[in-house]
Amino acid sequence: MATSATVLPASVLSDRISALQESQTIAMAKKARELMAQGIDVINLSFGEPDFETPEYIREAAKKAMDEGYTxxxxxxxxxxxxxxxxxxxxxxxxxxxxxxxxxxxxxxxxxxxxxxxxxxxxxxxxxxxxxxxxxxxxxxxxxxxxxxxxxxxxxxxxxxxxxxxxxxxxxxxxxxxxxxxxxxxxxxxxxxxxxxxxxxxxxxxxxxxxxxxxxxxxxxxxxxxxxxxxxxxxxxxxxxxxxxxxxxxxxxxxxxxxxxxxxxxxxxxxxxxxxxxxxxxxxxxxxxxxxxxRSSADTMVEAYRRRRDMVLEQVKEIAGFKTPTPSGAFYIFPDVSAYFGRTAPDGTVINTATDLAMYMLNDGHVAAVTGEAFGAPNCIRFSTAAADDKLREAFRRIKVSLDKLG
Incomplete structure (x- = not known):
């Protein structure tokens, strides 16, 4: 006869692992995937991952290495x-x-x-x-x-x-x-x-x-x-x-x-x-x-990241509550979103924190981003700009529509 699995007490785990927090980047990406599995079109701007493929010459070197016995x-x-x-x-x-x-x-x-x-x-x-x-x-x-x-x-x-x-x-x-x-x-x-x-x-x-x-x-x-x-x-x-x-x-x-x-x-x-x-x-x-x-392949990608940054910053100008410095590198924007704290969502939920706002944008606008609380800046939210141009344009259009609903 099959028996149900025994649930061990929490104390079986080390204090070390119990004190450790899950990566908020990975946690938000997980939530986004859960919605995607339900058939919802989520634009995921939570991960810092280039949307480019690894350059061909690097992939070819890996194939050659396997043939040469680097195993x-x-x-x-x-x-x-x-x-x-x-x-x-x-x-x-x-x-x-x-x-x-x-x-x-x-x-x-x-x-x-x-x-x-x-x-x-x-x-x-x-x-x-x-x-x-x-x-x-x-x-x-x-x-x-x-x-x-x-x-x-x-x-x-x-x-x-x-x-x-x-x-x-x-x-x-x-x-x-x-x-x-x-x-x-x-x-x-x-x-x-x-x-x-x-x-x-x-x-x-x-x-x-x-x-x-x-x-x-x-x-x-x-x-x-x-x-x-x-x-x-x-x-x-x-x-x-x-x-x-x-x-x-x-x-x-x-x-x-x-x-x-x-x-x-x-x-x-x-x-x-x-x-x-x-x-x-x-x-x-x-x-x-x-x-x-x-560095030629890297330099080509950087020009695309620069263009995407500039495109996103133009869209963000239309979002009155975002205070966004111009990033000098990487592929993120990190606006201060505290102007939206205290506002109310259409379902009556009050937005008290950046985490609340990030979850609202995910559930209402279907755009995934990461709360600034995870980065030691609780008034901010991080958006990756490493996604394709059309994804970025649509994501920030959705974000503006969702934020305009807040009372």
């Missing part, structure tokens, strides 16, 4: 030739001097970030997180039993944290700073001058390391990308993270990397060796081809 276990930190190509790229494009031994290749930039946090942060260590921040930063710190200290940039400064703000936030317990540039979710980009001022602050606090997330490096609309590790006084305390998902439209290939001192790189390799081992062999050969093939 076995690989070194934990990545193939030597790929790590050397990454070091060459960092020297050529970012003016950063690293050797292959300083590079660890991981299953996406997310794992590289997690490896670094777990390798550096002890229980009780404070981690300053520039906000708005990518949704997983705080959860990584929580897993490491650190204490997250969000530091919010102002709308007037394109959400960028200033050196003065940072100086005031550092305490004797500060171990790590985390930030992204170009930023997910705001699209803001730190200039070399702004990073130089931040580097001066970090130099005065020798116990502090910095985790610089540069995954959107190539999607930059304002000029040359600047890396914090270029400043010699703090280079050994900066861990630079990057990858292939955004610039080369390789999200599903799951290849990222970090560059750090030999000591930190070895620590991250040790961490990775006990969790996933090396990144997929075929994906690594594809990543090598991507680097050797140059």
């Amino acid at each position: 076995k276990y690989m070194p934990v930190p990545g193939y030597l030739d790929l790590r050397q190509a990454i070091a060459d790229k960092l020297r050529r494009e970012n003016r950063l001097e690293y050797q292959a031994e300083n590079i660890v290749v991981s299953t996406g930039a997310k794992q590289a970030l997690a490896n670094a946090v777990m390798s550096l942060v002890n229980p009780g260590d404070e981690v300053i997180v520039f906000a708005p921040y990518w949704v997983s930063y705080e959860e990584m710190v929580r897993l490491a039993e650190g204490v997250s200290r969000p530091l919010l940039g102002t709308l007037e400064n394109d959400y960028k944290v200033t050196a003065a703000q940072l100086e005031a936030a550092i305490t004797p317990r500060t171990k790590l700073i985390m930030y992204s540039s170009p930023c997910n979710p705001t699209g803001s980009v730190f200039s070399r001058e702004e990073l130089a001022a931040i580097a001066e602050v970090v130099a005065r606090h020798p116990q502090v390391h910095v985790l610089a997330d540069e995954i959107y490096e190539y999607i930059n609309f304002v000029g040359e990308h600047a890396s914090l590790a270029q400043f010699d006084d703090i280079k050994d305390r900066v861990i630079t993270v990057n990858g292939f998902s955004k610039g080369y439209a390789m999200t599903g290939w799951r290849v990222g990397y970090l560059a750090a001192t030999k000591q930190i790189a070895a620590a991250c390799e040790k961490m990775q060796s006990q969790i996933t081992s090396g990144t997929c062999s075929v994906a690594q050969r594809a990543a090598l081809a991507a680097l050797l093939g140059g």
Whole structure:
């Protein structure tokens, strides 16, 4: 006789996993898929995923790699030739001097970030997180039993944290700073001058390391990308993270990397060796081809992202309650939507938060976006502009229609 499954008490789970929050990006995408499964036409602007296919020359390199026998276990930190190509790229494009031994290749930039946090942060260590921040930063710190200290940039400064703000936030317990540039979710980009001022602050606090997330490096609309590790006084305390998902439209290939001192790189390799081992062999050969093939395919995609950004900003001008800075990079807009708080939906529901508004737009307009609460900015909502032009036009038409219904 079949018996019903036993439901175990919640206490069977570790405190660690019970405290961990689900990614709000993934959660909203899940809700969107549920509506799609019901036959509803949902436009999903919640995911930061290029709508372009991986360039053909990269796909061909992967096919060739399988035929050449790249189907076995690989070194934990990545193939030597790929790590050397990454070091060459960092020297050529970012003016950063690293050797292959300083590079660890991981299953996406997310794992590289997690490896670094777990390798550096002890229980009780404070981690300053520039906000708005990518949704997983705080959860990584929580897993490491650190204490997250969000530091919010102002709308007037394109959400960028200033050196003065940072100086005031550092305490004797500060171990790590985390930030992204170009930023997910705001699209803001730190200039070399702004990073130089931040580097001066970090130099005065020798116990502090910095985790610089540069995954959107190539999607930059304002000029040359600047890396914090270029400043010699703090280079050994900066861990630079990057990858292939955004610039080369390789999200599903799951290849990222970090560059750090030999000591930190070895620590991250040790961490990775006990969790996933090396990144997929075929994906690594594809990543090598991507680097050797140059930036032309990435530059073509960036022009499309720039056009889409401009098109969306023109549409957003018609939405009176959105306060939207012009993103300098990445493929998001991040408007302040607090003008809609306190308004009432046609069914009588009161919109009190950005989460309420995001759910209203999903259920009424069938457009999925992510609440700013997930990014440490509770007055905002993130919309991806990586979708096709016609999808974006229709999405913001629907959004305006839905918002106009609010009393």
